[in-house]
Amino acid sequence: MITRPTSRARRLQVPAVLALTGALVTGCAADTPTTTAQTAAGTPSATPPGGASASAATAPTADTSPGAVAAPAPTATGTLDGPASPAPSGVLKAAVVKEIRAADQGTFDRVVIEFQGTFGAWRAGYVPKVTEDGSGDPVSLQGDRFVQVSVQNATFDNAVQVGDGVPHAAYTGPHRLSPMLGNVLEIADAGDFEAVLSLGIGLRTQAGLRAYRLEGPSRLVIDIAH
Secondary structure, three states: OOOOOOOOOOOOOOOOOOOOOOOOOOOOOEOOOOOOOEOOOOOEOOOOOOOOOOOOOOOOOEOOOOOOOOOOOOOOOOOEEEOOOOOOOOOOOOEEEEEEEEEEOOOEEEEEEEEEOOOOOEEEEEEOOOEOOOOOOEOOOOOOEEEEEEEEOEEOEOHHHOEOOEOOOEOOOOOEEOOOOOOEEEEEEEEEEOOEEEEEEEEOOOOOEEEEEEOOOOEEEEEEEO
C-alpha cells in the first residue's frame, strides 16, 4: 500500500466539470448509465470528438466481470465531460474511493473507480502527459499515450471533513496499479485536493474512449479500445 499525502499546494487547472476508473473484480450490479457525453465546453453532444456517439444509448449498461464483453469497443477519442450528479445522499460530504479496478473486455479495457457516496462532475481525456494536482509535476506512467481523469466531490480520505455526524472513510487499496492489459498498462493517483480527485492512465496507444457514470454502487467507468 502507498501512503498518500493529505494535502496539496493548489488545485489542478482543469475546467469545472471533471472525472474516472477500476483491479480485477466480479459481481458489480448492472445499471443504466446516467450521463451523456459532452464536449469540452460542457454543451451536450450526440457526437463527441472522434465522430461516433458516446451517449448513454451506446454505452455498456453494466460493470461486467473480467473477460466479459458488454458492448462494442468505444470509438470516440475526444475529451468527455460528465455533469454533476444529484445532491449527495447520506452523511458523507464527499464520495470516498472504495476500489479501483481494471479488466480486459475483449475488444477494449475497462477501468472502474467505485465510490462510497455520490461523486460530482467529471472529465476524462487524452493529454500529452499526466500532471500532479498541486505541484504540476509530471506523473510517471508506463505507456506512450495518456488519459487524465478528474472527479469533483471525491477524495481518497475524508479526514478533513469528519465531524458533525460525518464518519471517517478512507481508501485502503493501492494508489498505483499495473494491470498490463491489451491497452491499459498502468493507473496512478495524480492528486487529491479540496475534494477534487485526479488519476492518470498509461496506454500502449491512443484509441477510442468512452466514459460514463453508473449507480448502485456509485462508480465512474472508463472504456478504452485496444
